[in-house]
Amino acid sequence: MQNLLRSYQLFSEAEIESLGPFLRSRRLEKGDYLIKAGKICTEIAFVQSGLLRSYYTKDDGDEITYCFTFENTLMTAYSSLITGLPSSENIQALVPTELWVLQKRDLEALAQRSINWILLQKHLAEQQYVELEKRIFSYQKEKASERYRELLLAQPHYLQQIPLQYLASYLGITRRHLSRIRREMLERAN
Amino acid sequence: MQNLLRSYQLFSEAEIESLGPFLRSRRLEKGDYLIKAGKICTEIAFVQSGLLRSYYTKDDGDEITYCFTFENTLMTAYSSLITGLPSSENIQALVPTELWVLQKRDLEALAQRSINWILLQKHLAEQQYVELEKRIFSYQKEKASERYRELLLAQPHYLQQIPLQYLASYLGITRRHLSRIRREMLERAN
DNA sequence: CGATTTAGAGGACATTTGTCCCAAAAGCTT
DNA sequence: AAGCTTTTGGGACAAATGTCCTCTAAATCG
Numbered sequence: 455m456q457n458l459l460r461s462y463q464l465f466s467e468a469e470i471e472s473l474g475p476f477l478r479s480r481r482l483e484k485g486d487y488l489i490k491a492g493k494i495c496t497e498i499a500f501v502q503s504g505l506l507r508s509y510y511t512k513d514d515g516d517e518i519t520y521c522f523t524f525e526n527t528l529m530t531a532y533s534s535l536i537t538g539l540p541s542s543e544n545i546q547a548l549v550p551t552e553l554w555v556l557q558k559r560d561l562e563a564l565a566q567r568s569i570n571w572i573l574l575q576k577h578l579a580e581q582q583y584v585e586l587e588k589r590i591f592s593y594q595k596e597k598a599s600e601r602y603r604e605l606l607l608a609q610p611h612y613l614q615q616i617p618l619q620y621l622a623s624y625l626g627i628t629r630r631h632l633s634r635i636r637r638e639m640l641e642r643a644n
Numbered sequence: 645m646q647n648l649l650r651s652y653q654l655f656s657e658a659e660i661e662s663l664g665p666f667l668r669s670r671r672l673e674k675g676d677y678l679i680k681a682g683k684i685c686t687e688i689a690f691v692q693s694g695l696l697r698s699y700y701t702k703d704d705g706d707e708i709t710y711c712f713t714f715e716n717t718l719m720t721a722y723s724s725l726i727t728g729l730p731s732s733e734n735i736q737a738l739v740p741t742e743l744w745v746l747q748k749r750d751l752e753a754l755a756q757r758s759i760n761w762i763l764l765q766k767h768l769a770e771q772q773y774v775e776l777e778k779r780i781f782s783y784q785k786e787k788a789s790e791r792y793r794e795l796l797l798a799q800p801h802y803l804q805q806i807p808l809q810y811l812a813s814y815l816g817i818t819r820r821h822l823s824r825i826r827r828e829m830l831e832r833a834n
Numbered sequence: 835c836g837a838t839t840t841a842g843a844g845g846a847c848a849t850t851t852g853t854c855c856c857a858a859a860a861g862c863t864t
Numbered sequence: 865a866a867g868c869t870t871t872t873g874g875g876a877c878a879a880a881t882g883t884c885c886t887c888t889a890a891a892t893c894g
Contacts (some may be wrong), residue, residue: 589780617841618838634880818851819872
């Protein structure tokens, strides 16, 4: 996590070390939850190793994958963390996952002492926005097969670990259709 | 604009007034642009009256509407403002529009003097994120007719001013299909 | 290891959405 | 008012995507 913070070029080495006492190590087994829908999210997790999936549930009970989080990135039920409202997301480990967890209240305490922790939050929110905007664009202008193709390009090998049904709802389609898309890509490759 | 700032409960009255000298009034006629794709966006606009549309262009030349901005809200080519990269968005007035424009560099100067201007930026980024997340959800789980129905509910009368072709690409569909959806809603209403 | 669950491919058919048109209506310009 | 341009609605057909279901292979678990 410290390396991630360094990459933002906001912090002195002393500040980065001051974070240490607030980080709690946590291990999730496959299928364990970081947060469940209905709870208010009060923490931010850094994925040291492993893989997380965030999903929510439709009225008819179907699960829809909102996003995945790979190694060396941050994860939280961000809307709930921001608004203080109950989360609609469930965050679950797809494989055994090692985390460093920071409590929101500790981050706020740090922010009282150095403005850089506020700048960090601003920066993260902006980054997340830019990511989502790209995703909106892809929903607006691409058909599902193109969205899948781009996902394959962007996440070379991580995707191997993800069941196709999760990828399908992430892309906004059914597993049946993703199966079709994959077959067409194979046929075209030969 | 001052009322909008008050609503965030971040600023003293003095701080809000300190913004005044940096605001430039600007009027756009119907069809005029606030920013064009390819330029780097360096300003934030408050829509005093009127209506803006942001759109980008597909490779095949089709225009896709990214969002609309109604009265009493802020608008900018946000990704470009954040990243400093050229904008992929065009922002255009759909009707005669009165703006107050703030330069990014002036906001940064204010932020040097009071941390509250940084907190404002953090808050705005977070708000924008939450909005986009909702939109992703609607693309993932609803069909176009439901997205249109919800849009009608959320934006009661503003929508009257917006040509249907713009609404269609905002919803991620063609105008042919939006026409069908509208007809079905009419038939069901009788 | 065998039994049970879960993931994946795909057939058959239904629904949604797109493409390519054209014509009427509405808005703008001179 | 006449003549543009833009907007809207919709027919006919094609493509994309969903639903329901079945079969098989792979993963999991006791």
